[in-house]
Amino acid sequence: MSLGPLRLPNRLVMAPMTRNRATAEGVPTPLMEAYYAERASAGLIIAEASTPNAQGQTYPDIAAIHRPEHVEGWRRVNDAVLAAGGRPMFLQLQHGGRVGHPETSGLVPLAPSPVALPEEIHTPGGRRPSVVPRAMSPADIRTTVADFAQAARNAVAAGFAGVEVHSANGHLLHQFLSAGTNRRTDAYGGPVGRRIRFTVEVTEAVAEAIxxxxxxxxxxxxxxxxxxxETPDETRALYPALLTALRDHRLAYLHLAFADPDTPDFRRLRDLWPGTVVANPLLPAILPADGGSAAGRRLLAQGADLIALGRAFLANPDLVTRLRTGAQLNKVKDRYFMYVGGATGYTDYPALAVG
Ligand SMILES: Cc1cc2nc3c(=O)[nH]c(=O)nc-3n(C[C@H](O)[C@H](O)[C@H](O)COP(=O)(O)O)c2cc1C
Known part of the structure; x- marks a missing residue:
């Protein structure tokens, strides 16, 4: 099937996964070239959350895409994926908002409202209590929207086929969507129609840029x-309103993370979206032995176009072959190595021996 400028050889997508193997300055490393190249047989790779400006940094050693060194580093990663027979990747653009810390970014985090993350956060010096973020001014909002658009241009310059705007998982855009984190009384807060505005503006600016x-x-x-x-009622009001605002923009895809094939909520959102839907199934904390393949098939039957899997790709560089042949999957090693460490738990998962 085709997706934007790409022809995909299969419907399996590698979900974006932050792996903290960039340099402290956010530059992609040779280790990342190897990791993504090993996974080149994915129909599509959505490369890990990368920050569009210094302010948006979440954790230590995450990738970024706002300086020339970031563009060069990501270009080398894309080249390695192409050399391994893959296609240009999409890059996820993520601003952490209140998920950030001055000890990591050197900056006080920005958010829709001064509501701190109710948990500790990982910093270069270890876990720290979260700080109260500064509420974004109208000028901060304009600058951030422009930074997303520039980051998208940078991503294309680095050889990516496109970008994924991250409005999920409690990061900045999601903080604007949810009433618990957005207490604003201006044009970006209050009723649902105003809380979706920031995500709509960022998405439109990115779409206009690239x-x-x-x-x-x-x-x-x-x-x-x-x-x-989010309460179920909030969720049922918020996302249909967001999709209705963006459904005529002819975006490359909508990525529904943590989609449950067995609820009407998935079907409702699927039916609202006229274009391609990538669905990432809701899987248990202990990954099933099939890596999510059965849940993915149920989502395809419910109208998804592509299936994104995360941890199964993390542990199986040749996941496509393994699912095709019914081969056993490698298990995820120690969770510790998901976000810390060099090659261990990163580029040392074996592919099947080619017989
Ligand atoms: C190590 C790790 C890092 C992740 N980083 C990101 C990220 O950068 N952006 C994002 O949207 N989701 C991220 N996620 C969530 C995954 O994209 C995916 O939604 C989640 O792992 C569920 O899919 P799975 O059950 O197939 O693993 C991450 C998950 C893991 C395990």
Whole structure:
């Protein structure tokens, strides 16, 4: 099937996964070239959350895409994926908002409202209590929207096929969507129609910068993470309003993270969206032995176009072959190595021996 400028050889997408293997300045490393190249057989790779400006940095050693060194580093990663027979990737653009810390970024985090993340946060010096973020001024909002658009241009310059705007998992855009984190009384807060405005503006600015066919959007309706606490009623009002505002923009795709194939909520959002839907199934904390393949098939039967899997790709560089042949999957090693460490738990998962 085709997706924006790409022809995909299969419907399996590698979900974006932050792995903290960039330099402290956010520059992609040779280790990342190897990691993504090993996974080149994915129909599509959505590369890990990368920050569009210094303010948006969440954790230590995450990738960024706002300086020339970031563009050069990501270009080398894309080249490695192409050399391994893959296609240009999409890059996820993530601003952490209140999920950030001055000890990591050197800056006080910005957010829709001064509501701190209700948990500790990882910094270069270890876990720290979260700080109260500064509420974004109208000028901060304008600058941030422009930074997303420039980051998208940078991503295309680095060889990406497009970008995914991250409006999921409790990061900045999601903080604007949810009433618990957005207490604003201006044009960006209050009723649902105003809370969706920031995500709509960022998405539109990105689409204008690089083309809607190169712009994806990720949302995680009802997923409680990073202190987000959406009630079912809030979720059912918020996301249809957001999709209605963006449905005529001809975006490359909508990415529904943590989609449950067995609820009508997935079907409702699927039916609202006229274009491609990437669905990332809701899987248990202990990954099933099939890596999510059965849940993915149920989502395809419910109308998803592409299936994104995260941890199964993390542990199986040749996931496509393994699912095709019914081979056993590698298990995820120690969770510790998901976000810390060099090659261990990163580029040392074996592929099947080619017989
Ligand atoms: C190590 C790790 C890092 C992740 N980083 C990101 C990220 O950068 N952006 C994002 O939207 N989701 C991120 N996620 C969530 C995944 O994209 C995915 O939604 C989640 O792992 C559920 O899919 P799975 O059950 O197939 O693993 C991450 C998950 C893991 C395990």
């Amino acid at each position: 083309g809607p066919e190169r712009t994806g959007l990720r949302i995680s309706p009802g997923h409680t993470v990073n202190g987000i606490a």
